[in-house]
């Protein structure tokens with residue numbers, strides 16, 4: 001069952017990811033340099049990046065935040081990723097006469113991905129990203145309004161845990 | 170802390186597990202001068218180990234030994250090896266529990282008498298009544314520091330998340346809206362500080378404002394000199410003498426070496442998957458189907474609460490991540506009222522998740538991605554959420570069995586955790602989802618959406634209490650019907666699930682069991 005494999009993988013991944021990710025995002029620092037594994041294979045990395053940005057599309061988030069968690073897949077599961085991206089391009093060419101990344105409409109790209117969403121390739125990428133992207137503390141407050149660790153600041157007593165005014169009704 | 174008991178000391182009670190049931194029991198026994206050895210599979214953590222970080226804490230403290238999720242439910246697909254969310258560590262799941270501390274309602278102890286037989290459900294009354302347990306509820310509330318009358322602590326102020334839900338609830342006519350009761354200090358109590366509204370209750374409370382056996386019962390039991398806690402000690406089998414009384418527990422220590430601790434009595438408190446698993450694994454020539462299993466009910470009647478979550482996007486930021494995680498409770502639907510099309514009731518409990526967990530749990534199935542998904546996450550700070558905690562009917566086929574060939578790191582068969590819905594559960598869940606939706610719509614939600622169940626947090630029922638030996642595993646004291654010095658001391662004793670979170674009842678039962686054990690010892694029976 002493809003779904004079961006995908007989700008088994010997902011668990012293993014998210015168990016290992018927190019550690020891997022923390023190291024990865026630190027190494028990136030503020031520079032916009034791509035992670036090492038992305039630089040080693042820029043062509044694959046670019047295609048994987050397009051896919052990642054379509055899975056969890058956030059306009060305002062820079063590429064490197066997608067690449068940081070995804071690039072290690074190019075090392076650890078290169079065959080799966082390369083074959084999956086090729087398959088995706090084949091499907092795109094059959095449906096639209098061009099490679100996946102060249103399909104202009106986001107809706108059409110999403111429709112292509114819906115066809116493969118139960119497969120191991122897609123779920124590997126998605127499960128990597130759902131932790132790798134959203135568990136990055138650099139993105140929390142600026143993009144999502146999530147403030148992360150609070151105990152160092154004495155929690156939210158006196159800092160807005162009960163200040164809501166329901167004035168929209 | 171320094172007390173050590175010899176492995177061949179047969180005067181000690183061996184308690185397996187240090188969570189809500191085991192930790193409470195060890196402390197209560199120690200205060201009566203009864204010696205115990207607590208075997209805890211997990212490590213010991215300090216307050217400094219507790220981080221405000223969802224995945225880091227998940228990874229650090231969760232029970233991640235192999236388990237198999239089974240049954241017609243989404244979790245089988247989405248979390249095939251993580252049926253339940255349980256802590257492995259000194260303190261057990263009280264490290265990450267959210268602190269909601271509700272009593273069962275009187276009629277819930279006699280659900281079978283109230284509603285009669287229901288097709289497909291294995292309903293049974295508890296062998297104890299609310300009235301019998303009530304004094305222990307009061308004691309448990311004082312002991313744990315539950316806001317409200319017993320402790321004298323006021324309830325919490327409503328946080329933003331609850332204000333939103335409560336306003337909607339009021340508009341649909343609900344009246345029983347409370348920010349508690351919670352075992353979370355609203356002022357210093359029990360030598361622990363007040364809650365700082367840090368918002369990471371389910372990752373462990375860095376301040377110790379929330380009750381957990383990790384930093385209350387366990388160290389206090391040790392301080393009496395009557396209790397030795399052995400972390401990294403995984404109980405593998407319980408042994409018995411030729412008369413069938415238990416007399417030792419074999420466990421693997423931190424180095425993986427097998428040890429045998431002799432015992433005067435054994436109390437099993439490993440939560441509702443490991444407790445029946447241990448009894449089943451302890452089969453012998455005398456008890457070929459496992460210990461305490463003459464009824465065939467060990468591992469059966471597994472209940473998880475009928476649950477679901479509903480989240481809503483509000484027109485303005487709510488910042489649900491600020492303040493206690495389960496900040497308020499609506500109890501109007503907790504009553505028994507068959508006109509709704511189901512038996513049993515449910516509570517609606519406001520809840521929050523941080524962004525990392527929410528991104529994963531909003532839809533863990535294969536389809537949980539895409540533009541709509543990301544758009545909701547962009548509104549993370551506008552979200553409010555509610556969790557439905559509903560009566561889950563016991564069914565014989567729901568339960569824990571042992572895999573034929575797969576073994577864990579100790580060579581023990583891996584547990585298969587099977588759970589399907591009774592039609593009643595489905596009806597209750599749909600009703601709850603609809604009511605939650607109505608609340609959010611009434612308070613002007615931009616959109617409301619269902620969020621599926623997570624790996625189970627409330628696991629009960631797999632060694633249930635019964636008046637008659639043929640209907641269940643233990644009697645009204647949690648003592649095995651078949652073996653008079655073997656006890657079950659955790660949520661697996663539950664005969665029904667109620668519409669309330671289980672922990673207060675687990676603690677009340679453990680306090681009551683301690684009294685019983687002490688009395689039997691003083692009569693020379695144990």
Ligand SMILES: Cc1cc2nc3c(=O)[nH]c(=O)nc-3n(C[C@H](O)[C@H](O)[C@H](O)COP(=O)(O)OP(=O)(O)OC[C@H]3O[C@@H](n4cnc5c(N)ncnc54)[C@H](O)[C@@H]3O)c2cc1C
Pocket residue numbers: 185186187188189190191208209210211232254255256257258259260261262263265266267268269270271371402403404405438439440441443444447495625626627628658659660661670671672673675
């Ligand atoms: C996120 C979350 C939030 C929750 N919030 C609430 C809430 O608000 N209110 C509420 O009432 N409940 C809540 N719960 C449920 C609550 O945590 C449990 O009901 C309660 O802790 C169960 O107590 P227990 O004694 O049965 O088991 P646990 O507290 O889980 O303790 C079992 C212990 O036994 C150990 N163990 C197991 N097997 C062995 C073995 N073979 N040998 C040695 N040790 C073993 C385990 O490592 C563990 O430490 C929540 C649970 C979760 C996951």
Ligand code: SF4
Pocket residue numbers: 155353363364365366367368369370371373374375376377378379492493494
């Ligand atoms: S909200 Fe309160 S109880 Fe919860 S973790 Fe923070 S300080 Fe502890």
